Amino acid sequence: MAPTISKIVQTLQPSATIAMAGMARELRAEGETVYDLSLGEPDFDTPAHIRDAAVQAMEDGKTHYTPAPGIPELRKAVADDYLARHGIQYKPTQVVISCGAKHALHNVFTALLNPGDEVIIPAPYWVSYEALVQLTGATPVIVQTTQASDFKLTPGALSEAVTPNTKILLLCSPSNPTGSMYSPEELGALADVVIEKDLLVVADEIYERLVYPGHKFVSFATLHDELPERTMLINGVSKTYAMTGWRIGWSMTPENVAKSISSLQSQETSNPTSVSQWASIAALSGPQECVTEMLAEFTKRREFVMKRVAEIPGLSCPEMGGAFYAYMNISEHLGRKYNGVQVDDSTTWCLELLSQKKVATVMGSAFGTEGYARASFATSMENLEAAFDRIEEFVKK
Numbered sequence: 521m522a523p524t525i526s527k528i529v530q531t532l533q534p535s536a537t538i539a540m541a542g543m544a545r546e547l548r549a550e551g552e553t554v555y556d557l558s559l560g561e562p563d564f565d566t567p568a569h570i571r572d573a574a575v576q577a578m579e580d581g582k583t584h585y586t587p588a589p590g591i592p593e594l595r596k597a598v599a600d601d602y603l604a605r606h607g608i609q610y611k612p613t614q615v616v617i618s619c620g621a622k623h624a625l626h627n628v629f630t631a632l633l634n635p636g637d638e639v640i641i642p643a644p645y646w647v648s649y650e651a652l653v654q655l656t657g658a659t660p661v662i663v664q665t666t667q668a669s670d671f672k673l674t675p676g677a678l679s680e681a682v683t684p685n686t687k688i689l690l691l692c693s694p695s696n697p698t699g700s701m702y703s704p705e706e707l708g709a710l711a712d713v714v715i716e717k718d719l720l721v722v723a724d725e726i727y728e729r730l731v732y733p734g735h736k737f738v739s740f741a742t743l744h745d746e747l748p749e750r751t752m753l754i755n756g757v758s759k760t761y762a763m764t765g766w767r768i769g770w771s772m773t774p775e776n777v778a779k780s781i782s783s784l785q786s787q788e789t790s791n792p793t794s795v796s797q798w799a800s801i802a803a804l805s806g807p808q809e810c811v812t813e814m815l816a817e818f819t820k821r822r823e824f825v826m827k828r829v830a831e832i833p834g835l836s837c838p839e840m841g842g843a844f845y846a847y848m849n850i851s852e853h854l855g856r857k858y859n860g861v862q863v864d865d866s867t868t869w870c871l872e873l874l875s876q877k878k879v880a881t882v883m884g885s886a887f888g889t890e891g892y893a894r895a896s897f898a899t900s901m902e903n904l905e906a907a908f909d910r911i912e913e914f915v916k917k
């Protein structure tokens with residue numbers, strides 16, 4: 521008889537972004553040409569000076585366990601980087617290096633949440649937030665936002681969602697999956713509610729270096745003196761430095777939370793990969809031209825994608841202030857037949873687009889909103905051109 525899976529894991533759905541990328545990979549292995557807009561993963565190679573630092577670390581024998589919360593040099597480099605760019609002073613002991621920002625989120629939720637606690641998550645939200653909260657036994661409270669308000673949570677909607685059990689508000693700006701960014705004023709208005717209602721905030725700032733001209737990023741905790749003690753900041757090297765596979769992210773939190781996360785991590789992973797940590801120091805402390813160059817390329821792709829989405833009848837998406845996703849409104853194209861297949865929801869639409877046109881996107885339902893599909897433009901212009909031609913053919917049929 522097959523072993524019984526735990527109740528909590530039984531309810532867990534696999535990550536839809538990773539599942540769609542897996543389906544694209546399988547089709548490719550069968551010999552199909554697939555235009556993959558599924559995963560939010562920069563297509564660039566990790567810059568050479570970062571790779572060299574990893575090789576040097578291996579040559580120097582830095583291949584052993586490290587302290588559980590990460591090597592002091594990287595914790596300091598992270599704190600120095602935030603001070604230099606955002607003017608906010610964190611102690612290195614407040615920084616815990618983890619195996620990617622996803623792991624840092626898991627750590628923060630596990631360290632703070634009890635069953636019965638509620639976490640307010642504005643939708644559309646990145647696929648893993650809901651699952652990571654559920655794993656702790658706490659309750660995700662999803663608050664819908666609208667395309668008309670650029671998918672941003674309003675202070676009024678936040679106030680209404682707060683109950684005596686609310687512990688955390690989750691904010692992701694620039695947003696995955698919509699690319700929306702809160703202005704400093706909008707964040708300030710949310711911060712007022714956070715303070716008034718005595719909440720904590722998990723601020724996922726992983727896309728803070730991928731911000732397009734005309735938009736301004738401010739780090740949430742800098743907005744008010746009371747916020748550093750309420751804010752659990754999440755960031756990492758995956759998106760900024762094209763380092764997704766190195767698995768380095770971090771949390772910056774009040775010291776007691778950092779200590780708890782460090783204990784948790786000492787039991788669950790011992791430490792993040794030693795060599796990746798040394799490479800991440802080179803990323804943060806080395807030349808930053810690579811970031812500017814990648815951003816320039818993303819800026820071109822963003823313009824192209826916004827133009828193509830606007831040209832295709834019945835499609836629209838909010839203007840992206842940051843990150844590398846277009847959140848396409850496909851609702852006008854639902855309730856129709858595509859090559860004889862009835863398509864009524866975003867999952868069927870994305871699966872048919874993949875099977876009929878070999879274009880991989882991610883269904884809006886995975887991000888908590890029906891009627892949308894996410895297209896990642898962290899892929900080559902050539903790929904984007906072919907993919908959008910095919911999306912156009914698909915919806916025109």
Ligand code: PMP
Binds near residue numbers: 560646724758
């Ligand atoms: N937060 C957001 C909003 C993301 O899009 C991602 C991408 N996977 C992560 C966190 C996690 O990043 P990583 O684990 O690769 O550091």
Ligand code: GLU
Binds near residue numbers: 622647696
């Ligand atoms: N964050 C990326 C995405 O949304 C990577 C995949 C994942 O971890 O979900 O596509």
